[in-house]
Amino acid sequence: MSKTEKKPLLQVENLSIGFSQYMKGTQKRVIQPIADMNVEINEGEIVAVVGASGSGKSLLAHAVLGILPSNAICSGSVVYKGEELTEKRKRQLRGREISFIPQSVNYLDPLMRVGAQVQIGLDKKTAHKQQEKLFAQYDLKSSDGHLFPYELSGGMLRRVLFATSVREGVRLVIADEPTPGIHPEALSEILKQLKQFAKDGAGVMLITHDMMSALQIADRVAVIKEGATVEISEAVAFQGTGERLKTEYTKRLWRALPQNDFDLEFKGRDLNI
C-alpha cells in the first residue's frame, strides 16, 4: 500500500548465521540455525515475518541490529539505504534510525521504574510529558509509570516495551512479537502505531505468530522455515483456504489457525503416556 514509489530500505540477502559452541575442553562445533534468509523491506512498507518457533526469526532481527551473541558467525549481505550495514553503522543507527521492540520482556531493566525506561532517549525537557502521552495512548495508567517491571502484567509490559520504540526520526522499526498477551483494544492501538510508522515513510519488519493481526496491516508476508525464506507473498493471498499461497508449508500454517481448520492438525494419537 506504499503510495510513494518503491524504494528499498533494507535488503537482507543470503543471510546465514552460525554459532560456535565449546563441547568438551577446547573441542568446538558450529551449529547453523539460519542458512538462507532473504527479506526486503521498502520505505513505507510493512513486512510481516512469520514461521515456526525456532526457525530463526528473532535471530534475523538481532543480526540486522548487530546484537547477536559474541559466538555468532554471520555471512551474507545486509544493505540499508543502499549501503552495506556494517557493525559500526549498526551501532550508530540502532536506537536512533533503527528502532527495536524485543520479544522478551526480560529486556526491560528490572531495577528501573518503567516510566523512566520509556523516557530514555527522549528530549529531557519534554520526556515526561511524552511518556505520559504514550502511556495514555496504549491504555496504561499514568500511575503505572512509577511501578517496576515485576509489578506489571505480561500484556502491560509489552505495551511499555512498545512505547520505548516510538521516537522521532525512526526509519526502520523491527518489532519482534510486539502483540502477545495484549487485549484487543490495546492491540489495535499498537497496530495503528505500526501503520503510522509506515505512513510516515518508515519500513516495518513485524515478526509475529499472530497472523490475524499482522494481516490487518502488512503489505507482504515472508514465511520462514528452518532458517530459510520459503515464501514471500502479498498479504491479500492469505484468505479462504489459502489457495493463492505458493508453498504447502504456508498453506498449512494458514489453515492451522484456530479461526480456520485448527482441528486438521489434530491427529488421533494414543496419548495414554
Add this chain to the structure above:
Amino acid sequence: MTLSGENLGHYYQRDRWILKDVTISIAPGEVLGLSGYSGCGKTTLSRILAGYIAPRTGNIWIDHKAMEPRTFRPVQLIYQHPEKAINPKWRMRDVLTESYAPSQAILDAFEIKNEWLTRWPVELSGGEKQRFCIVRALNPATKFIIADEMTTMLDAITQAKIWNSFLGICKSRNIGVIVVSHETSLLNRLCDRIYHLGK
C-alpha cells in the same frame, strides 16, 4: 477432587485491588477458559490457584481441604514467559528432570529433540523452551494444570500440535486444565466452559 477458590481477593500495593470476590472452581478432566483484559489479574489469579502467592482474602480448596505445604503441588502452573521460569545456568536436561524423569513417549509427543537436552536455555527459542516447561509440569502426581498464555509464543502449526498432545494427555490422566488466553477463537476451540474475569 475439585480445585476451588472462594471470594479470592488480592493486591500488591495496599488498597489497589487487582482481584476482588472471585469464586472459581474446576473439576478433574475439565478444560476451563479464563479470559479478560491484560492487567485484570489473570496471572495473579493463576499464581494464587497454584499456591505461589497467598491471597489477601479468600481460600483455595482442593477437595475441600487446604493445600498441603512442603509437598509436591498437585496444581502446576505453566508461565507465559518460559525464559522466566527456567534457571539460565542449568542445562536443559537438568531443567527437564528436576521434578521427575519423563518418558521418551512424552518427549516425542512434544517433539523435543535429544540434541536440545545438552544445550543452555539461551540456545533454544521461546517455543522450544516452552515445551520443556509443559513436560516438566506433567508430573504423574499432577492433578490440575494452569496454562497461562502457554502458546502465545508459538506459530499456528506448533500451537495446534501442542494443544493436541497436551489435552490428549490431560484427558487420559483426568487432569483439569485452566487455559488463560486473550484469543477468543482459541478458547472457543479448546474449552468446555469460559470464565470472564473483571468487568
